[in-house]
Amino acid sequence: MTKIALVTGGAQGIGLAGAEALTEDGYKVVLADVKDSVHEAAETLGGVGMICDMADPGAIGAMFDEIEADHGPVSALVNNAGIAMPGDFLTYDLDAFDTVIGVNLRGVFVALQRAAQTMVKEGINGAIVNMSSVNAHVAIPAIPAYCASKGGVMQLTKAAAIALAPNGIRVNAVGPGSIDTEMMAGVNANPEAYRMAMSRTPLGRAGTAREVGDVVAFLCSDKASYITGETIYIDGGRIVLNYVMS
Template sequence: MTEKTIALVTGAAQGIGYACAEILVEQGMFVILCDANAERLRPAAERLGKNARYILCDMGDSAQIAAMFDTIEKDHGTISVLINNAGIALPSSFLETPEQDFRKVLDVNLVGVFLAIQRAAKGMVAKGIQGAIVNMSSINAVVAIPSIAAYCASKGGISQLTKVAALALAPHNIRVNAVGPGSIDTEMMASVNANPEAMKMAMSRTPLKRMGTPREVAELVCFLASPKASYITGETVYIDGGRLGLNYTC
């Protein structure tokens, strides 16, 4: 790592992304929060104090991603830690899902992640930085929900992209891992929280019988980004309250 460890967290205006940024600041890193939501992004960064900055970027837009990295490198330096957290779902019936929605989800959740990994890694390699990259996958890389077909496909892709990037970057001592959350208490789960029957169903397939918190996921993300995980690369670690191990519901 460089003397001034610079971290970039995408999708950082709220939820898991914000929790990741918060912990990285607590660990003494200089953290740049990226998000497409201008209204929430600035106050999120300001809450984290002098070691946090923010930059607007739509992770589904390749030109914006390139411009973001240009700005970060010009104003702050080369990042050592990349947390690819930004993601969207756009639920709809499988038979009625518009092609443009399917492509939009893949652009943000998969193509944008690839571009960010590639650009961040080029900077690390050029500067001789032994960095760490953590991607946000999901249990839906393994288990499927028909109403979020593109989301499931994108998260399955993230698990494979993580392995590919880990192999490609291992010669440069850059580690790449992923985290796969289950039911986490974020805005994406708001409709479940508001519906007792939906919550009952979600908890029936969660052995620990509760939702996880953004902070719990962020602690795992930040562990994988830290020197404590120095011999871990190419892995997707699931944090799901036991859900993937359950073969029945009750």
Template sequence: MTEKLALVTGGAQGIGYACAEALTEDGFRCILADIQTDKVREAASRLGGIAMTCDMSDADQIGAMFDTIAADHGPLHALVNNAGIAMPGDPLDYALEDFRKVIDVNLVGTFVASQRAAKMMVEAGIEGAIVNMSSINAQVAIPAIPAYCASKGGVMQLTKAMSLALAPKGIRVNAVGPGSIDTDMMAGVNANPEAMARVMSRTPLGRVGSAREIGDVVAFLVSKKASYITGETIYVDGGRLGLNYTV
């Protein structure tokens, strides 16, 4: 098969869909995976892509998805590990089950998918690209999302480790760390003027970002324009990490 294939997890909406949209425009045929079956089918249909249902906290489901991709569509040229959950809560009362669920989706699922994609690329002789979705919370923390912060810090380090392991194979591994982006995760903030004011007070560009602004950076990292970049996390945060704040 001659077409370039990209798998985007969490592709039914928001940042994942924007990543798939940008990659499609760059000539990829995108496989969109999501736990929301109906939504991911609709999203894939709009892009002329392929829909798959997968719970990224379940290694067996991830493995079965990759088996299907290999059998029906061929090897991947790009993987975007976008699927993620937050599950806020007070760290003093945070349920261990919730902590593990966030880690399983955001970090373990990213590792399992990256491992399978990398093996697929190596076997096919493809010098591909993997892009992981980290967060500014890999660097700064919010007390109400302890598991999310831990998982995104892990994604940052996993990105570095995998990039070193796969560099001899010509496979690049990078990450994108969004700041405040206008997605469903920000719906509560958008509806609360005081919360939005706090977000804007620590965002030098003075606005929230769009999902497509993240998708465009992901598409850049996948492209040959980023051929000498690996092991990096690119923060797309409106300048937020440049501030010396503790709030």
């Protein structure tokens, strides 16, 4: 029986790279995104594309209902959808803060809970991977909501891992550092900003989306069968650095 993997924020970047790796591992992928391009992205992988706003709990529930009715239960969930919305800390807009938390943290919880409910009901030893960030530990003052949301994802991952372990469901997270995706486009376009970003990255380069996607697929595989509650940082050594490299 073909296993179903749902990847949110799957139209591009890390989500799409994770879906590619999961497809290679034998999963049928369902990609969810707010962008219409999700359909084309899914088609290239022989999967299914769906439009879903991860800030809308009702839409998330309806998406799972449709997937289960048309394709079967989800056995791997990749909670990847996320937004940043930078701004000045002292004047940061509360609506923007709530919007980021709604997608990056509440949406992650809603999808995680909904996927787990079916996994428990169907006796599926599933795997859930949440997208955290190095900003769960370190911080950038211009993205306070993003930092708060990713720290929340790290803790939510731990709580869910403990809650679901008796059912054989593993819950982990990945924490990317500077990855060459659309979110990093502004840094890439500014040589000084890129130099600064690489100065805090011991490996001295940006990571690729596929390097993150491969870790996502690993955590969904039987090779990670004794790993749960962890956040794996894919950051070129940034977390362990205690000074800025010249």
